[in-house]
Amino acid sequence: MTEMPSTTRRVVDVPEGAWVRCDGCAAMIYRRLLEENLRVCPECGHHYRIDARTRIRQLNDADTFEEFLSDLESSDPLEFEDRLPYKERLAELKDKSGEHEAIVVGKGFVKGRPVIMGVMNPMFIMGSMGAVVGEKVAAAAERAIAEDLPLVMVTCSGGARMMEGMVSLVQMAKTAAAIAKLDEAGGLYIVVMTDPTTAGVAASFAFLGDFTLAEPGAQIGFAGPRVIANTIKTTLPKGFQTAEFMLEHGYIDRIVRRKDLRSEIARLIDYCNK
């Protein structure tokens, strides 16, 4: 269940160079145009994965986002080691990405409306959830209750983080319990599912939103596609485990293009009178 979706299928970031070939339609696109278009292909509408800081800039009013719990780091409870010790992996990632963990949480403003927001980072072990992600999600829910603000979670994750073993798995229950508290307090919880939202994160706080929005084409599901293909011994139907598939089967409310996310979030906040 914690299979990480292949990063070769869709690159995490837009490749270097003035011109890039779109992963969606193979058209050559001028890089600056892609950036101006929120990293969505102007030709085919392919939504690139984006890092948490870029996402926060895109969604929040300029210079309003205040991060909290920014320094939490994993204590490596298992002293996990595969081909590389987990501690080294974390240190390397920290150097490379400048991030401490796979989620950024804080208070921001969406079209003037104050919100508590969490944004997951695909650059950090595929946005996987260990103890720190679990803690920050729970803390964000508690902050939303304390300040009586809507909670907006932008999910992007391959699932629970293997390197923290059962500590990771139990974060699913912890985040779900925190969302239950928010629900009981009458708080508004909006989830924006982006590519990918799968496994342990999908099966916990991501699928517990009062409202669930998703970006077009985002991979959303529980089990890894290869695992499913192995089980059923046949190829998977086209469009399986996409946002569109989830919409058709009744598991998300709306598919929203990146450029419309701000106004859609603001609209829901207004309808809920929050």
Place this chain on the structure above:
Amino acid sequence: MSSRPSVSEPQMNHSKYLLEFEKPIAKMEQEIQRLESSQVESGRDYADIIKSIRDQLTAALREAYGNLTPWENVLVARHPRRPLMRDYIRMLCRDFCELHGDRQCADDKAIVCGFARLAGQRVMLIGHHKGRDTREKIESNFGCAHPDGYRKAMRAMKLAEKFHVPIVSLVDTPGAYPGVESEERGIACAIAVNLMEMSRLKTPIVACVIGEGGSGGALGIAVADQVAVMQHAYYSVISPEGCAAILWKSGEHAPKAAKALRLTPEDLLRLKLIDAIVPEPLGGAHRDPEATGKNLETWIGRSLRELKRPKVETIVRRRYERLRHIGSFHESVAADNPTKVSKTRSRRRQPAARVITAAQS
């Protein structure tokens, strides 16, 4: 259902289900059996020889089962003769009243639910059932539940809450069913809802992993006030094979992954992720299902009694606190002194974790 073999019957006849490290043990068991039968036929007395082989057998079992590697432990947890949910129902429950269906689309046989009288109490019993014979295994997808199973379990748990009956959950699954229909009917959503609702159900919940505790599919019925894992069961975020395939790029490294994942009950207890280990008889649950069942019943009885005293509001509050404090992390300090840890948290404050002692067997 009546075609299912009774668990106590096969006892010695598990030669075709031997794990590699059990082979010398099986030889001795066969030898004892042979001597016993020839003793009857020939009228001679082999008691001394039998006793000496029995002593060797006990020593060999102690040797093998006292030093199981995490991977061997996983193999014991998956042993084809290991007692299953329905075996425990038969052994431990009086008057089991099974409840079927999720009231939405199906009755998933991978999860069994119903009222039972167990350990001297009325309980709502839920649990994964892997299936004993081929027909049962196929019906229950080898214990891999669809969303329907999780919704059925939630329905049963809501009834338990409504009628103030405690919930006993027995976990034994490789994981939720990875299939197209499972995804179409929202497996992620079904598990997420169970996690959320179980965190606030106003009735005591105790859960024990009796075999395989396979990731989200296991946790989906295992959010509880008291959590135990049987001595040779395991509980993991991902199967060792799956982990090896991703991190070592080959499923063959499963033994390495099993070790790294800290999935054995001892590790989980040490990490304060579970409250107790339910002991198994020497040589594993499959060697003596009845004794295993008694140990399980002892743990369930004790855990439920402990949860009888506090008010249900207190129980629910403690359940939340317990979940809220699971995790291990620290705040990073200045980059020049990355080793300094300013804050760590471990999950449990109280009550202290413990191992219950083996019932005499």
